Amino acid sequence: MYLIRYSSEVFTKSEGVKRQFIHRLASNVREALRRHGVDGRVGRDRDRVYVETDEDVSHILRRIFGIAAFARAIRWPFSDLEDLKRRLVEAFSEEVKGKRFAVRVKVRDKGMSSQRLERELGGALYPYAAGVNLTSPDIQINLEIRGDVVYVYHRWERGPGGLPVGTQAKALALVSGGFDSPVAAWYALKRGIKLHFVLYDLGGEDHVRGTHSIVRKLYNDWIYGYVPKFYVVDFSPILSALFLVRKELRLVVLKRIMYRVGEILSRSIRAEAIITGESVGQVSTQTLPNLRVIEEAVKIPVLRPLVSFDKEEIIAKARELGIYELSASMPEFCAIATSSPIRTRLREVKAEEEKVLGAIERAMEDVRLIDITKEYDGADPLRFTGQVEGDVERVFVDPENFGEVIGKDLPKDRVYVFVCRRGRLSRQVAKEFRRRGYEAYYDALER
Secondary structure (H helix, E strand, O other): OEEEEEOHHHHOOOHHHHHHHHHHHHHHHHHHHHHOOOOEEEEEOOOOEEEEEOOOOHHHHOOOOOEEEEEEEEEEEOOOHHHHHHHHHHHHOOOOOOOEEEEEEEEOOOOOOHHHHHHHHHHHHHHHOOEEOOOOOOEEEEEEEEOOEEEEEOOOEEOOOOEOOOOOOEEEEEEOOOOHHHHHHHHHHHEOOEEEEEEEEOOOHHHHHHHHHHHHHHHHHHOOOOOOOEEEEEOHHHHHHHOOOOHHHHHHHHHHHHHHHHHHHHHHHOOOOEEOOOOOOOOHHHOHHHHHHHHOOOOOOEEOOOOOOOHHHHHHHHHHHOOHHHHHOOOOOOOOOOOOOOOOOHHHHHHHHHHHHHHHHHHHOOEEEEOOOOOOOOOOOOEOOOOOOOOEEEEEOOOOOHHHHHOOOOOOOOEEEEEEOOOHHHHHHHHHHHHOOOOEEEEEOOO
């Protein structure tokens, strides 16, 4: 069986809150075992959660937030000291042979002395060992005596710590499929936040599929106790309107729109905050002056778990979480602008943002809720496969001519294939022309 020790923060709560946290942790452990196909029984008291199973579940317990440490243990009935000595000798006389050992005892019953028990039990094993070493033993035997039961184990193994997922309110994580946002989501989950996710579709089905796979891995490995929602918002109307904005302010305006849409979705699911992967100074939109301008767009709190992380730390964490390869394989977008000034003026940004605000309503008309428990099998009907009838005209799109191309009134007697370097920008153009009744597709120069 396994003993589970809660994070130290749980013990600082009032008795009522502590009971809620422990109940949530036990419930999350039950779901984790069930989801991994493990047959086991989970119990709890005010100090521990207990798992009884015939299987090794260490790999599961290492991924459940709220677990500070766990230990593989054996459980014996406890009647008297002499019986305990006999059991200890039977179980460990061979194991301590030729080794220096220590015995540590923790007793819930205050009427018993831990020091006396350690001396008595250590004395019973001493004839079979090479000696005693209380500071750095070859083997340490730990006992926890709880009423008429004693738990015996060698060592604690570290868990992820934090608070049990679901003990805090809901929040909405803005995810993009890169390294930053999923790592930020992991740190938010570690604080017990009940996260849901939203992706702003700027890159088509490849973008959706890749981000879905990252969020699904977070769900499979780390999220127990509920099934998160994964929203996808079509940002084609936003991107089209964005090219009316002064180029140097486009990225700041885009971030403000992302926050605004996140706030709208947060209200619909009663989320209390937005979670982002922003880190101070990492890019031009993440300087303190620009973050202030961007955050002014919303009233909902914006939480940034990675605010003081550098890129190397974020990538190292992505590797540790097993999402590095998924994020590294995500395709790049065609650029909508190179960068922003490190300090923008709120008045100027708001004036340019007015050109885009009307597109928010159109974007919110196309919000998808995608099942995160299953693999995503969406196909992209806009992707050019070469199997079309009629004359085909290829039109190149880049950030410099985007507005000109999307505003053209083209003849409808042919098939249009819009092309950009990576295919992300050209897809938005193709989608807009489809909306206007054209037979339009997109393609990429690089695949």
